[in-house]
Amino acid sequence: MHAAVVHSFDAPPRFDTIETPRLRDEHEVLVDVLAAGLHPRVRSSANGSHYTSEGVLPLVPGIDAVGRTEQGELLYFVAPDTALGTMAEQAVVDRRRAITLPTDTDPVTVAAAMNPGMSSWVALRRRVTLPPGASVLVLGATGNAGQLAVQIAKHLGAAHVVAAGRDAERLDLLPGLGADETVSLLGEPKEVADRLGRSAGDADVVIDYLWGRAAEHAMPALLTARPERAKPLAWIQIGSMAGAEIALPSSLLRAANLQIMGSGQGSVTTAGILTELPSLATEITSGTLAVNPLALPLSQVEQAWNTPTAPGQRIVLTPR
Template structure:
């Protein structure tokens, strides 16, 4: 088969011949219709993701929409030990697959499921989120953050504070459900102060930044809370601003702060997959907005480094 193949962590994948994977157990070999080029895929392909084992060559891709031998279409998440999905064919494990509703666009599903899944699963599985609570999305101007704003409102958030650096994209989030906007541009201390003023009393933080913005934001929010004993669930999902923070010990004693992660390992694969049918239904119905651009898999090397319009996700289509 033809596939995107990584032979060096220092070079983008190349389109070349690769051995077709052999199904084992309940796995099914499917024709790939669309596979999203997510940040998670990029970090796996350059060896920087925390699940990387350093083995090469590899086929990137963590999920896809595929066509089964009987013609049915399904969205699926690749097994951890299976080749990736950026290929003509890939292995589908029925335990990690969800049928596509009639009329669902495979390119839109492939583009949106990964970024949408992060906040959808976090709010439905990692915390006891209830309608009427309020949410801060830290890093709201990225693709996943934009989806998180929509999902928080869809799940019943009474307030959604959206914080991000991209001023142009930040302004668009009001139409997607944000009730307050906070820019993270400029002086970091001043940005943290703005966050504290706007979001001190939120119930949940969905954090895609970590690093310096989070390090400053945690004390800024906690020291301004009306009731410090009220629980604040801080869900760490991404680390676009840095992998580490320094957390003063006093904030853990002086407020009811609960920090947790949401991702591979903090949730079972079965738990994640159980949430996918409802999310796919919302995407198919157009409840959640997602922008995608399809690119033929044969152009993967060029697409890997080409600039992408903000807010749009690349989807590789082997059958294009």
């Protein structure tokens, strides 16, 4: 069968042929892949930088997809961490890592939004409980996952959502998607910190897609501006677009009620993540969440890897 194949971590995948995968046990089913999203997580697997990467080549990228069984059942599924991903004409699905979708579901829309959407959906449903009237800061709101996080936080009951990011064009879109305030992360660190403190000093939850220096400056800014230091601040670490590490002064943890946690593979069980997916799929397919997919054929995977996207757009590979 045809597939996108990574032969080198220094180059995009190539459209190539591989053996059709075979079923190994009673939990597995073979599907025709209808749509697979080109997520940042896919790119990091394909270049070997993701923390789950074992350096095995060649590999087929892709961590999730929508596929149809021989019987016509439509499935959204999450692939295991192996060298055989979802960007292929067919894929083996473990039914324990899949959910059934309505037959009239648009596969491209679901493939575009489930992965970026589940990061904040799972975080706000499994890692914390939003208090009534909650205020949420999305740090890194101008990425696709951050843009969906703004919408999801509002949908799940946040009374006030602050969206912070560097991309001015994308930041301008966020009030129309539910952001009550926006904060630019461009400028001198002290100026940025002051802006964050004024807008999000009373936040109950931070959804952090950045980490690195951005988090280093934001944490003390928020806690210093906090009217009541003992009020809990749940900092949910999801991504590391600004760096994999931070310097965290011990005094910061003593001087305020800061609760740092992660949300992702390992911090939430696979079963817990899958439990949340049907309700997220419902919100995606109903139009509650704004999704902007760009469908490209699998045969153009090399070009797709470097295709620029518009604000909020996600590339999805389809069979043709």
